[in-house]
Amino acid sequence: MKHLNHITLNTGHVRKTYPNEVNKELYFVLQRILRDATKPEGAVMFDGYRVKSIHADMATIATVYASDGAPILTTACSKLDSGAIWRMLHETAGEPLATKATDPVPLPYIADRLEVSAALHMDALEWTGDFSRCFGWATLYPRELR
Numbered sequence: 731m732k733h734l735n736h737i738t739l740n741t742g743h744v745r746k747t748y749p750n751e752v753n754k755e756l757y758f759v760l761q762r763i764l765r766d767a768t769k770p771e772g773a774v775m776f777d778g779y780r781v782k783s784i785h786a787d788m789a790t791i792a793t794v795y796a797s798d799g800a801p802i803l804t805t806a807c808s809k810l811d812s813g814a815i816w817r818m819l820h821e822t823a824g825e826p827l828a829t830k831a832t833d834p835v836p837l838p839y840i841a842d843r844l845e846v847s848a849a850l851h852m853d854a855l856e857w858t859g860d861f862s863r864c865f866g867w868a869t870l871y872p873r874e875l876r
Contacts, residue, residue: 734807734866736840738859739819742828744835749874752864757875760868767792779854781865789815790869793845794858800847803858807866809838819843840866 737744763781766773772782778797783790788810794803806815813834820831824846835841842862848855867875 734838734840734863734870735835736859736863736866737829737835737842739823739827739829739841739843740825747840747863747866749867749871752867752875754875756864757868757872760864760875761872763865764790764868775861781861785869790865791815792865794854794861796847796851796854800850801845802848802851802854803862804843804845805862805865806841807839807862807869808841809870811837811839816841838870 733746733748735744736747763773763775764783767781767783768785772780772795774780775794779802780795781792782795783792789806789808791804791806793801794805796802804819806819808815811834816834817831819841820827820829823843827843840862842859844855844858
């Protein structure tokens with residue numbers, strides 16, 4: 731895979747991300763996070779942040795939580811979305827989004843949605859974009875990271 735389309739639904743900003751943007755030394759850390767994120771308690775990251783995810787039909791949806799349990803970021807990574815995941819991200823948003831449920835970004839994609847409580851955890855916004863990019867590559871095309 732040459733690139734993934736990485737979009738922030740709140741702003742509509744989109745960019746292409748390439749596998750060489752992910753440090754290959756993170757491969758095993760990302761695999762642990764992917765494995766643990768599906769557990770009920772989620773995967774521990776750092777400073778009390780956790781990520782919880784579900785995986786189905788060539789897609790993964792994950793939410794990053796602060797130590798107080800507030801959701802910070804929801805990210806969906808897909809290479810085979812019929813449009814259902816994209817619509818769900820819009821229908822469950824807590825605030826208006828810049829993107830439209832009827833106009834998905836081309837596949838494969840990483841779609842980030844900042845949650846309302848992200849405003850209470852601005853420090854997290856320094857790394858959530860990088861995290862979702864790495865998470866997306868590890869989820870959709872892990873071989874590209876080896």
